[in-house]
Amino acid sequence: MATIDDVAKMAGVSKGTVSSVFSKKRPISQQVTERVLRVAQELGYFPNHLARSLAIKRTMSIGLKIPLPPDGTMTAFDTQMINGVIKECTKQGYRVVLDTLPEQEDPTMYSQDPVDGVILLNPRKNDSRIKRYRKMGIHLVLVGRPDPHDESISYVDNNNTEAAHEVGDYLLRNGHESILFLNAAADMTVAQDRRQGLSEAYRLHGLSLRDECVMYYAHTNGTDYGYMSILNTYGKLSYTAIITDTDRVALGVLRAARELDIKVPEQLSVIALSNDAILAQDMNPRLTSVELSAEKLGDEAAKLLIEKINDSSVHRQVIIPAQLVVRESCSVFC
Template identity: 35%
Template sequence: MVVTIKDVAKKANVAPSTVSRVIANSPRISEKTKKRVRKIMDELGYHPNVNARSLANQTTQAIGLIMPSSANKSFQNPFFPEVMRGISSYAHIKDYSLYMNTGETEQEIFEGVVKMVQGKRVDGIVVLYSRMNDLVIQYLIEQQFPFVLIGKPHHSSEEITYIDNDNYMAGREVTEYLISLGHEHIAFIGGSPDLMVTKERLAGFREAIKLANLRLPDEYVFYMDFLREGGQLAVERLMSYEQPPTAIVVTDDLMAMGVLSTLSEKGYHVPDDVSVVSFNNVIFSEIACPPLTSVDVRIFQLGYEAVKSLIEKIEMPEQSSRNIVVPYKIIKRQSCKQMNDDQLCL
């Protein structure tokens, strides 16, 4: 026998309209009543008809997710499955489904977003990256469509709700850590230069180098894809220099895995010959050889806070934009070491 909304209302001793408002999480209903009605829904095994509710409310009950590149490329990096785990965790609580958009090029990604918005396929969008002069962000602002950004906006930050770490300070702090270990020749391997996360971490890195009165050759800064191959290619070049670095800041753990494997292949030992620090603290950081010193950016929390903020914007359109800074923590492991006297004399 199918349980109806009237069955729930009868047992809860409320009107069917009250049950409907509880399902929609209306602020007009007290938390005490919501809790009681939801308990009865669970006891009776009642499941709201999402499609009918969406038609009645003129909503889709769906969230769009915009990846920075193709799914094949993005999902090679553990950052994205983990951030999506945070997103889906809160979306599930609020009964929202997820609609993912990817593309091989920036233009394809943009066209997919336009279809999402114009086709009314989603109620709001989470953009899982922040890029300089991004067509997607400009379009969403123009359309006044609800969206939240994971990352610091390139512009119009007062108009955008965004979730991020303090990547400038994180970049500066890990570099100062290496400097405190006696390193003077420190290289930087980042992602694409148009990504705000690269820009912010590099700015912090440069500031630490400057404050320590160290020299930073232009060839010590690399921009690569956030893939294992990106780290491998950068190390091939770095270790061929007359003065190779004694330490490397890598802005992504997957890239760092490529750094570690290539250093090993070339006969360098980490951390005896080269120290390595990285970002994200994904699961394989602690089982790498050696275990990676990495900045824990709390990826799950970034996703959770992003979709939570988006659903609040959807349900309360008048809410002003805000930014949430998720704290980071440097997890020190065995990939960094104090410079010895022989190395300091080089």
């Protein structure tokens, strides 16, 4: 590849001039501009992004860290999140470096990532990466709240506690007294928040949430989680409604219900804390669900991060409200 030096020599100017022609950071005469551009064209010259980054100390790219389970499956939530991040970054001229390594293999363990900042998904309790990034002076935004709470960290999150509260209340008001909750993985902050919200709803109705009615996601794909949970508990535990972690989990629930000849919603109501509106709407019955707006979360996370890159003193939290969307999978008694 031709370099800025080649162009400078061949055009008979200094490389500072060539630089200015491309960056337009200082005015260059029409004549010289044209000559430089012509030579660049001939030589097939394109500015080297890397060298530029080193000089200006900005890479114009951000890292997106999504630790994935060993089987490597992304949920619809993940993909929509990614989309939101990429769209906003692109709009502002940033690239996205996608990382799906588990926490222990994070490349920043050994060297400084070639990015201007990082978006971190699924922060865990006392996430060690948060401390490390701060120490390295890497700008950071979380998707999901930090645990323990820390208002000096920028993050975006759904109002998980409230949303779970609302769903619980909706079900209890409609005559359900016992709900099976197929929650997210136990170590995720979102799982704790949702459990707490549901618990509050029970309390408000003078009831209490029993431990055996809350399960936590582990080691399978979403639909199997839903499918197996029903097979293992139906008839043993008594419940007339189910809240699932995602729409895929609900898909598994519906399959189990078909096989056990349980009518949905007549005998069993299902609500998904969903992340794939299209899927929910095409299921049979159409799924009552809570829209998490994953793309919006990604979009806001990117905005927050870029804001922080431009002014490191800012830190801000944004909460995206989850929306209950009533479709056909819940029985309504009153």
